[in-house]
Amino acid sequence: MVGRANIIMVLGFAIVLAYVTMNLNRYSTSAVGNMSSYYEATAAHSLALAGANAGLAKIYQDTTWDGSMSETLDDPVMPGSFSTELIDLGGFRKMLRSVSSYSSSAAGVLHDTIDVYFNTRRKNSYTLYAWLTNNTGNVFWSDGDTVWGRAHSNGNVHISGSPVFMDKVTTSKRFDPPFVGKGTNQAIFKNGYETGIASVELPSDLSELVAASTSGGRRYTDDIDVTLLPGTLVNNDGIALVQDLSTGAIDTISLSGGSFNGVIVGNGKVSVAGVLDGSLSIASLQSVSVKNDITYERNPRYGTSDDLLGLIAETDIVIADNAANRSNCEVQGCLFARTGSLKAENLSSLPVCGTLNTFGSIIQNTEQEVGLYTAKGSGKPTLTNGFAKDFRYDLRLADNNVRPPYFPGYYVKAYAISNWWESYRISSYD
């Protein structure tokens, strides 16, 4: 009797202890299972990423590729697959979608998605170039000329002597003379050159600026005169005084005013001078005249500055023939002459006026001289009319994101990644 009771008691204890042990094991396994689930979710995500990277490699190898691809990994460590597809979203946008399938131990098949969005064309600012011309005319780069920043011409680049180009030079045609280092083409290229590349087309109009001027900017129908005032020593408190030359009315624009988008457009001629404190684009649907020095309140050559000016003309940007400009002229800003040139007014009758110092970038349709030279004796050129040139590039502009408000840009074919989305799991703790 006692022996049977003992057996029952021992069996009872064994059952109780087995149950407790089983429970403990279950908790222990679940704790490990959590980390295992996290690992599997990460693996599914990594698989989708692998698919995206494979798709990207395919695209950048062949930009005409427009299909799908899939891969199954026959590996016990990574039991899954991915499928990748390129989808045309229209409007110069495409999307690469990669979807993974991962066989998890507990949660069935896990899927993760990576969406990579592309812009198949990219807008670059012309200010990426220190110097850009559509036609070079018959102007030669010669001894003593130094160009800082990238230079490009859609036409031939004429060289006579040893101009120095500090950054890369490109031309859609060729050099004249064609071979660097031979004949009169002794140009020095510090960062290389390339010929026969695609043209950088100038825009067909200034409609984007005009639209900006009527939605947050200022638009004037008559000829105007713009005087830039730096305000106080406080940064970005500059003022633009705009005088309507027909009525004499003066419009005072605070450049830091919250509603002002930084664009002034005149239908007629626009003359400009003064000191800028802020970011501003001044455009004319005719020509822009520089009537005196135009400088930044904070000179970016010698410190930090966020002052930035754009002078945009439908035709020419003209250095005015006046007393103020007879003794050097300084223009800090980005100059853009859509169908014309940067030029000096009355050049043939202009006396020697010193140096035209520009600091920014110069974009023009046709290159013109701002000074006339004659050769004397040994052939060293001597300035007889107008200005000697000292054109400097504002290095801030090498960043495509730094440009005056609504400054014109050009499109390049690209597969630029505009956005990248990765799926994830959301849970609420509430």
Next chain:
Amino acid sequence: MSAFLDIIASLLFGGALFGIVLTANDIATETQTVYSGDMLVQQMLTTTAQLVEGEFRNIGFGVPEREKTIMMADSSAVSFLCDVDRNGTIDTVKYSIGPTSELAATDNDLDRFLKRGINAEPVMNVGAVTVFRLRYFTRSGEFLSAPISADRLQEVYMVEVTMEVQSPTAPARDPAMVREGERDRLFSTSLWQQTRLASQNTRR
């Protein structure tokens, strides 16, 4: 006489077995509490980690290239722009931690809610953490000390996220065994760290 000895022996064995069962029960209870705490903690941690990791990877999604994506960056809070629901509207997402008083009902005096807010919607509690620490680095790996000034927010390129989760309840320790500065309960703890989390959208 023999029966009497049987009864004595049975009492001895029974008593010993009963003692063993009681001890085993204590150990089992404590171990079970620790294991279940571990399980709970790891469940909380992995869930929260997946959310944070996933959402931080999408920082800046839909934001035009020229605009900054991180609006505020502190050591335990961050606010950034992202088109969360991909509807073409940029949302402002904010992660922060609440005060420990919000979880005063738990045994753990260190746990607090991890909060996620989108635009002006009510803030959602997405986890309970004991540590939520953020560190920021530039593209070149330079450490930016938090809070990051507005003029350097655009330099943030990588984020290091450290999260620690502890169980809300835990068995009390024997007061005699608790030394000065030590906690009086056996909280389960799990730590997760993503050392360099970079959104592809900040690489453009």
